[in-house]
Amino acid sequence: MVPLLRVEKVNKAFGTNHVLRDVSLDVHAGQVQCVIGPSGSGKSTLLRCVNRLEVPDSGHVYLDGQPMGYRWKGDTLREMTSSQLAVQRRQMGMVFQGFHLFPHRRVIENVIEGPVVVGGVGRATARERAMELLSKVGLADKAEAYPDSLSGGQQQRVAIARSLAMRPKLMLFDEPTSALDPELVGDVLAVMRDLADEGMTMVVVTHEMGFARDVADHVVFMDGGCVVEAGPPGHIFGAPEHERTRSFLARVL
Numbered sequence: 001m002v003p004l005l006r007v008e009k010v011n012k013a014f015g016t017n018h019v020l021r022d023v024s025l026d027v028h029a030g031q032v033q034c035v036i037g038p039s040g041s042g043k044s045t046l047l048r049c050v051n052r053l054e055v056p057d058s059g060h061v062y063l064d065g066q067p068m069g070y071r072w073k074g075d076t077l078r079e080m081t082s083s084q085l086a087v088q089r090r091q092m093g094m095v096f097q098g099f100h101l102f103p104h105r106r107v108i109e110n111v112i113e114g115p116v117v118v119g120g121v122g123r124a125t126a127r128e129r130a131m132e133l134l135s136k137v138g139l140a141d142k143a144e145a146y147p148d149s150l151s152g153g154q155q156q157r158v159a160i161a162r163s164l165a166m167r168p169k170l171m172l173f174d175e176p177t178s179a180l181d182p183e184l185v186g187d188v189l190a191v192m193r194d195l196a197d198e199g200m201t202m203v204v205v206t207h208e209m210g211f212a213r214d215v216a217d218h219v220v221f222m223d224g225g226c227v228v229e230a231g232p233p234g235h236i237f238g239a240p241e242h243e244r245t246r247s248f249l250a251r252v253l
């Protein structure tokens with residue numbers, strides 16, 4: 001079966017800093033993969049290469065069998081134009097550590113912006129769907145509020161609803177709870193857990209080991225820009241094979 005997402009031997013350097021080294025992974029539809037590892041190991045860069053916010057130096061990323069950033073013309077691969085790439089990128093939702101909401105627009109406007117402006121969905125339909133999504137993330141009563149009046153955890157849940165409004169095939173989360181006060185982390189993780197239960201395909205860069213252990217189908221441990229070890233959480237957390245994995249887990253658990 002073709003994986004929904006395939007990362008194939010991706011390399012990325014910033015100057016002399018070789019940040020990703022031959023990173024490969026497959027994510028199948030409905031899977032949750034958590035990427036863990038020490039600070040600076042390349043986790044965020046990997047996600048950014050997946051949705052092509054960064055362009056890999058070599059290697060490829062395939063979404064549903066289609067190479068990200070390229071299209072076939074006859075039997076040669078041609079680089080996409082930026083507007084073609086934007087369309088392709090929309091198939092992935094991305095949630096960052098910061099929430100990047102529009103501060104001067106109400107919560108509901110933040111959620112309907114993408115479908116209306118980019119997706120060409122009518123306002124009434126977009127609004128109805130946005131209200132469903134805000135209910136899903138537990139914030140229907142905040143639809144008319146401005147982002148600044150919400151807690152960080154609530155803003156992050158709005159950011160998740162906003163990504164979902166574009167009906168992505170896949171959600172990428174880059175440390176979505178790292179900027180939150182500890183007491184707000186649980187609500188965001190609960191929303192992500194619900195998404196996982198509903199079958200959303202997710203790649204989650206996280207320092208939340210409990211989430212990785214309990215929710216992931218597959219855990220990828222990165223260190224020094226390499227995938228050191230990957231497998232089911234029972235294997236990574238219960239019986240890691242590599243000393244680097246063991247010493248990382250001993251530090252964080």
Ligand SMILES: Nc1ncnc2c1ncn2[C@@H]1O[C@H](COP(=O)(O)OP(=O)(O)OP(=O)(O)O)[C@@H](O)[C@H]1O
Binds near residue numbers: 014039044046
């Ligand atoms: N745009 C950039 N320009 C230059 N160097 C960068 C850039 N983005 C990332 N790096 C470098 O790449 C390395 C890996 O960073 P990255 O953010 O991918 O790691 P990470 O594993 O996500 O770390 P953390 O857990 O702290 O977020 C770091 O040395 C970082 O300084």
